[in-house]
Amino acid sequence: MEAEETEATAERGQLEELNQTTEAEKEQEEPEETACSKKRVVPxxxxxxxxxxxxxxxxxxxxxxxxxxxxxxxxxxxxxxxxxxxxxxxxxxxxxxxxxxxxxxxxxxxxxxxxxxxxxxxxxxxxxxxxxxxxxxxxxxxxxxxxxxTWSHLSEHLAFERQVRRQRLRAEVAQAKRETDFYLRSVERGQRFLAADGDPTRPDRSWAFAQRPTEQELRARKAARPGGRERARLAAAQDQARSNRGLLARIFGAPPPSGSTEEPSLARDV
Incomplete structure (x- = not known):
């Protein structure tokens, strides 16, 4: 009887150990399954x-x-x-x-x-x-x-391109309309001008404007005045003298200052 009881207790202990190991394995497998389920598949x-x-x-x-x-x-x-x-x-x-x-x-x-x-x-x-x-x-x-x-980015990109295409088409249509209106206005204006050109009752509007006299015309007017030729001759002589003086100054150098010219005379007086 005692042997049977010891064998029964041993079997019970083994069963308990097996149950504990299986429970531990299940507990380890459950977090792995939950982790896999939590890991989302990203497209x-x-x-x-x-x-x-x-x-x-x-x-x-x-x-x-x-x-x-x-x-x-x-x-x-x-x-x-x-x-x-x-x-x-x-x-x-x-x-x-x-x-x-x-x-x-x-x-x-x-x-x-x-x-x-x-x-x-x-x-x-x-x-x-x-x-x-x-x-x-x-x-x-x-x-x-x-x-x-993501696919939403693609949808937004296509919608943006579609909107840009529409705006470009709208701008091109508006530009063509403006050019057409300008051409029609120009044609109407030309037709009115041609129709009014043959009208005898239309007053003759000639363009009368005064132009500014040139330098030669101003000199001719001054020379035509009384005594203008003498003044013109004197002015020409003065211009010639200035040009000659400048030429001599460039060749022989600038004249010495007034202080340096007075020193030799003072030395001779002493």
């Missing part, structure tokens, strides 16, 4: 810089879904002017040209930014089409991961 956006012709968002989704879960995809369409020009070139005189619009750039959102970083680093400058008969086999991926860039 990442990859910028696609090159979009080949006839490349659609569905192609991007099918090609990149093999590397991770792809969320939203947006492609920027080409300008209307370029599209219209290509459409006219593709028509070639036909009535109904078959032309589909192309895209210039795109943005691809991955559910996990780590997958987005890995895809951008591994697929950059690699062929788009893996199969031999793929139409995009000779086009290369041009991918770049946008750090701290």
């Amino acid at each position: 990442g956006i990859v910028y696609l810089g090159h979009v080949p012709p006839r490349f659609r968002p569905l192609h991007v989704r099918n090609l990149l879904s093999a590397y991770g879960e792809v969320g939203r995809v947006f492609f920027q369409a080409e300008d209307r002017f370029v599209r219209r020009k290509k459409k006219a070139a593709a028509s070639g005189g036909k009535k109904r040209p078959k032309y589909s619009k192309d895209y210039t750039e795109g943005w691809v959102e991955f559910r996990d930014k780590r997958v987005a970083k890995r895809v951008a680093a591994s697929l950059h400058n690699t062929p788009m089409g893996a199969r031999r008969r793929s139409p995009f086999r000779y086009d290369l991926w041009n991918l770049k991961y946008l750090h701290r860039f």
